[in-house]
Amino acid sequence: MKTAQLIILILLTYGTANPLLGQHFNTYSFDRPVPVKPVNSVEEEEAAPLISPKGDRIYFTRTANVVQFDKKISIHEIWFSDFLEYGWTKAVKAFHPLNDNQNTAVIGFKNNGLYLFGDYSGGFKNKNGASETHIENGAYTKPQSLEIPDLKIKGGYYGLSMHSSEKILLVSKGDSGNEDLFVTLLTPEGQWSELINLGPTINSKGYEIAPFLSYDSIHLFFSRGNQTKDADIYVSKRLDDTWRNWTEPERLPEPINSNLFDAYFSISLDSTVLFSSDRMGSNDIYKSKLRVFKNLPEEVEISSIEPITLTEEEPIEQKIELTAITGTTQPIPELQNKSCADGYAFFDFNKSTLTITAKTKLNAVLERLKSDPSLNIELVGHADYIDEEDFNQQLSEKRAASAAEYLISQGISSHRITTSGLGELLPISNNESDIGRRLNRRVEIYFNTENNFEIPPSNRPTLSNKNPSELKEQPLKKEVHGNQ
Template sequence: MNIKQISLNSTVASIISLSLLMSPQVNAAAENAGEFYLGAKTGWTDFTTQGDDDAWGGSVYGGYQFNSWLSFEAGYNYLGNDKGTIGADSLKSTLQNGEAGLKLDWNLGSAWNLFGKVGASYNDIEHKYADMKQGDNNWSLMLGAGLEYQISHNWRIRTEYQWFDDVGSSKYDPTFVQTDVNYLSLGLSYYFGSSDDGAAAAAAAAATAATAASLQEEPVQEAEPAPEPLPAATLSKGAFGHDSTELTTEAKSSLDPVVTYLEQRPEVNVDVIGYTDSTGAAAYNQKLSEKRAQKAADYLTGNGIDSSRITVEGKGEENPIADNSTAEGREQNRRIEVTYK
C-alpha cells in the first residue's frame, strides 16, 4: 500500500467518526426533492496503463434532485497525471473531463443511502512526450456507485467510486495512452432548501398523524358548559308536598344545573311547563299546574336568571306520560318540565 492510499484511508476513517459524532443532528425524515445542490470531492485515481498509475484528483459537481430517488448530476473532474514511458522517453498525460448523468438513490434508513450513477464524460487529455505536446479528447461511458450520509437537511457526506471507460483516442501507442480510469473520492454536498420544505413537510405530516392518534387514545378534557338534556329538568316524585305549590329541597337540587347552564349560555331561554294527573276537577288541576310552574320559574329568577328568558305555562291534565289509573303513573304525571330553547 503506498502513501496515497494510507492517507486516503485515514481521511475515510476521520469522516466516518465525525458522522457518528454528529448523528443526533440528523433529520430522521430527510428529503431533498425539488432542490438543487452543489458539492466538491477529492480522492485517488488509478489508470490501467503501465508505469506510475496512481494520482490525486479533485472535482466540483452540482445537480437537481427530482424526487427521493432520482437526480440529474453534472461535474468537472481533474483526474491528475498518468505517467509512463515510450522507449527511452517519458510520457505524461494530464487528464480532466466533464461528466453528466443520472444518480439513483436507495434509502437505507433515516440518514444513509446507497446510490448509483450512469452517464457520459467528455475527456480532455494533454500528452507531453519528449519535447512534444499533444491534445487529445474523446467521449467515454461513466459508471459510478457510492454511499451518502445525511448530516442535516442541507449537508451530505459522500464516498464514491467512478469508472471511466477508454479515456483517450489512441493517437499514440494504445498500451500507454488509452486507459480506463478508476476514481475513488470523498465529497461534501450542500442542498439549497430549508428544513421547512420536502423532508420537514413529511416529518410534520407524520408528527400531525402521531398527535391525532395520541388525541384519539387520550382525549383532552376541556371545560365545557353544563350538559343540555331535553328536557332540562323534570320535577315529579318528591317535587312538592301534598296539595302544595312549594318546591321541596329535592326539586331545587334538580333545578340547580339549569341555573348553571343558563348562566353560561346567556343566549339560551327556557320553557317551564306544569302538569297534573287526572284526579280532581280539570279547572282546579289547570290552576295547580300553573302555580307549580311559576314556583319553579321563581326559583330560577331568584338565582339570577332574568325573567325575560323564562316562559311559564300550565297544561293541567294534558300530555300524560304514564297511566293515570295507577298510583305510580299518577305520580309521574304530576310534574314540571323545564326545556331549553
C-alpha cells in the first residue's frame, strides 16, 4: 500500500491548446477512467500528469524519500513515460538538472523547453517559485527563476500552472486546507503582475488547488475540498477580464469524480483526460476520454442534397490545403491543433450545408469506402467560438450529420458511419482572425476498421465508437446569424 504523501503535492499542470467545454455537461460524457499502468508504481504516489504538445510523452511527479542536512524528508520529483508503437514505456526519473533533490514538477511547455515548479537557485532549501529551462547542445540548461511578485511565500503550500500562451500563470497558495487560487499576468513590458485573487465564487471557505486553464483562457478546472470532504474536480467559466467574475463552479460528473481525492485534471489536444485519484486506495494517474455523441436518423431525406458533377477525383489529403480553403494568398495562421485526420470538409459562415469543395472531398471518401468494405468512417464536426456554446455544439453536430447524409445518399450504409460534434472545443487555428475561423468551420474525417487498437493520444480527437443507430437522437437548434 502506498503511503499518503499528497500534502506536499499542491501543484499542477499547464493548460494545453484546447479550449474546453463550458457549463453544460449533459451534452458530454467521459469514458470510464483506467489507470495508466506504466506510469503508476506500487509503493509511491503519482500526481500532476501532463502530456507534451506532440502527445508522445507524459510528465508527472512521484514521491521520493531523500536526506537533506542529515534529515530524511519526502519530496516529489519529475518522472516521464514515452509513447512508442507498442504503447507507453516504463516510467523513468528525469535527469539532472530537472531533478535537484527538492520538490519539482513540470508545470508547462515552452518552445524547446519546460516551465518548472520551484526555484532552483536555492540549493536544498526548497525555495518557492517558478523556473524555466530549455534544451541547449542536447541537454536542459540550469533552470532560471521567473520573477513573480508575492510567490516566494514562507511556509504554507502552493501550486503552479503555466498557460499555453506563456502569459498566464495560475497559482494556488495558502495554509494547508485553506488554499485559494490566484493569477499573475505577463505585461507587455515582460513583467509579471501582482497576484490577482480569483474571487469568492472560486475561492470558498475550504481549499482550492490544482488549477488548469483551457486554451481559450476562459474555462478553469480546479479541485475543491474541505476538512470533511476530499477534493473533487470542478469547472467554471470566466466572465470578464478582471479575473474575479466567474460562473458558479460545477462539479464534473461521474466517472471523473469519486468519493475520494480527485485532482490534477488536464486534457490534451485529442480530448484525452488525465488526472490523479485515490479511488483505489493509493494515489495513481488515470486516463479517460471526453466524448460527444450525435445520432444519425434511420431515414435520411436526400431531396435537398444538390447533385454535382466532378471533373476528376480528389484524393484525401493528410494535410489541409490552406490556400484552397481560405481563398487568399495572405499569411496563414499557425495551426494550433495539428490533428492527424484523414481528410477535412470545410463549411461557409453559419452553414451546415455542403459546399462544392466539401462534396468533392466526400466523393474521394466515397471511393475509398466503396473499394474497401472493411473500412468504417468517423465524422467529427467543429465550429469556431462565435455565438453561444450550445449553439456551436449543435451546429458542429449538424455539419457532421450533413456529411454523413451525403455519404448515405451515395450508397454507404449508415451502420458504417459514426458522427460526433465538438462545438468550439478544438480549433485548429486562431479564432481571432477571419482565416482562422474559416479553418475551424470543418468536419474532420477518420477511417478505421472494426478491429481498432489503442493509438498515441496525439493522433485523434474524441470520437464515438458507436454506430449511428445506437445513439439517442437529439433535436438540433435552428441556425441563426452570428455563428461560424
